[in-house]
Amino acid sequence: MKTIHIKKQNSSIFVGESYLNVKNHLPEKKCILICDENIYQHYSEFINQFDYIIMGCGEGNKNWQTIEKIIDQLLEKGADRNTFLLGMGGGLVSDVTGFVASIFMRGLEFGFISTSLLSQVDASVGGKNGVNFGKLKNMIGIFNPPKFVICDPVLLQTLPKREVRSGFGEVIKHAFIKDEQLYHFLKENKDALLNLDSELMEDLVFRAVSIKTEVVEGDPFEKGERKKLNFGHTIGHAIENNSDLTHGEAISVGMILAAELSVEMCNLNSADSEKISSLLTDFELPLNHNVSAETINQYLIKDKKKNRSTIDFILLKKIGEASIVTIPIDELKTKVIGLCAKPKTAQ
Ligand SMILES: [Zn+2]
Structure with missing residues (x-):
């Protein structure tokens, strides 16, 4: 223990x-x-x-x-x-x-x-x-x-298999925002992890909890650093609320969209963006959704994380490093329309 x-x-x-x-x-x-x-x-x-x-x-x-x-x-x-x-x-x-x-x-x-x-x-x-x-x-x-x-x-x-995959969505998020080594651990051990090998699972849960703990300790009331844990969640919640996807599945789609936005706005290189979709696919998580951009945008306006006319959106500089970017809500709405228009495929 x-x-x-x-x-x-x-x-x-x-x-x-x-x-x-x-x-x-x-x-x-x-x-x-x-x-x-x-x-x-x-x-x-x-x-x-x-x-x-x-x-x-x-x-x-x-x-x-x-x-x-x-x-x-x-x-x-x-x-x-x-x-x-x-x-x-x-x-x-x-x-x-x-x-x-x-x-x-x-x-x-x-x-x-x-x-x-x-x-x-x-x-x-x-x-x-x-x-x-x-x-x-x-x-x-x-x-x-x-x-x-x-x-x-x-x-x-x-647990039902689908629920396990949903949990992996959240673990993978921790790797993307904070821990490149965790990304490699997930990539290398994907089969054993999907089979819930208990020693590896204990290790995995410990690493993910340690990352979250470190972030939460530094920012107990979600004023700054802790917002990074919302990577994939702003659009993800909108999708979760308007589809049959589980939390982890919706977050997976949210992370794909946020990664694409990161290439555009945060200099994430496209090789990293491809690694992101490939790891999510390894863990049998979805890359696509069928919620309209309009529905997502309506939800974003109501979302409690919105701060007046802007949203603090979490983007990636690279795998293992996130950044909080304040985006005007109107600009984000336009981006969402563009993001939803392109179907995603894993490399
Ligand atoms: Zn979550």
């Missing part, structure tokens, strides 16, 4: 720790576990040891009604300010658990057992949590880090 401690947030991430050891990390107080229906089906024997609350699966449940239902059940179960909430699941469960824990009786301690690749490398690090508001993603929420996150590679074995 490898431990990453985020000092400023007093939060620990245990990579390679068995979820069965979670009791060693829980404080001595009442604990209520929150999971979704899927996780309960797979791990009911483990979950039955706890007092638990089950929420619905899927992004459609990431809303205010779910928060109300969970608060109702917490009250029924006699939760008070001294209760610990343990989220077990992927990004949805950690977003919801972290948010409920942050607002219930002005805040409870909480931790996660992270069960998806996406949440192990992304959602559970950095203390962002919250729910959607109508069609707007993550509109209500708060920055508040968990006490701990357990990332057990064993849990990844039960």
Whole structure:
């Protein structure tokens, strides 16, 4: 097991720790576990040891009604300010658990057992949590880090293949923005990684979490450096919201478009741009989408990351180095039309 401690947030991430050891990390107080229906089906024997609350699966449940239902059940179960909430699941469960824990009786301690690749490398690090508001993603929420996150590679074995690929999309992003060596590691080990070789997966999750931790430590409230983690996400979120693509798949397409823009605006050389599409293809991630430029542009205007008439857009100077570029929203809209007109192919 490898431990990453985020000092400023007093939060620990245990990579390679068995979820069965979670009791060693829980404080001595009442604990209520929150999971979704899927996780309960797979791990009911483990979950039955706890007092638990089950929420619905899927992004459609990431809303205010779910928060109300969970608060109702917490009250029924006699939760008070001294209760610990343990989220077990992927990004949805950690977003919801972290948010409920942050607002219930002005805040409870909480931790996660992270069960998806996406949440192990992304959602559970950095203390962002919250729910959607109508069609707007993550509109209500708060920055508040968990006490701990357990990332057990064993849990990844039960994931559907598509969800695993989605998680790789996020890992690949970390390589592109911050770590050229991670790019080579992914390229060299793609087959073993796609087969979820547990030693390599532990290594991979550790590297991705370390990158995210380093960025988040330097910028806990997303004022500067941390914005780089949004590489591929500005257009990616627009596509995710208007298609059937998963988060990682939509981010893959978003990164392709951002890479093309980087060639145009940030001197990314075209060999690097080709490497980007080739690595995403290696991990069976899509390069194309069927959302119209108009739909994407409408979404960009509503996106919370927009700052008056400009958007801070993340571009690449090269593989392993990102740059924050402020683009006027009208200019970006024109670029989106151009980007969407050309189909993408891997070299
Ligand atoms: Zn993401």
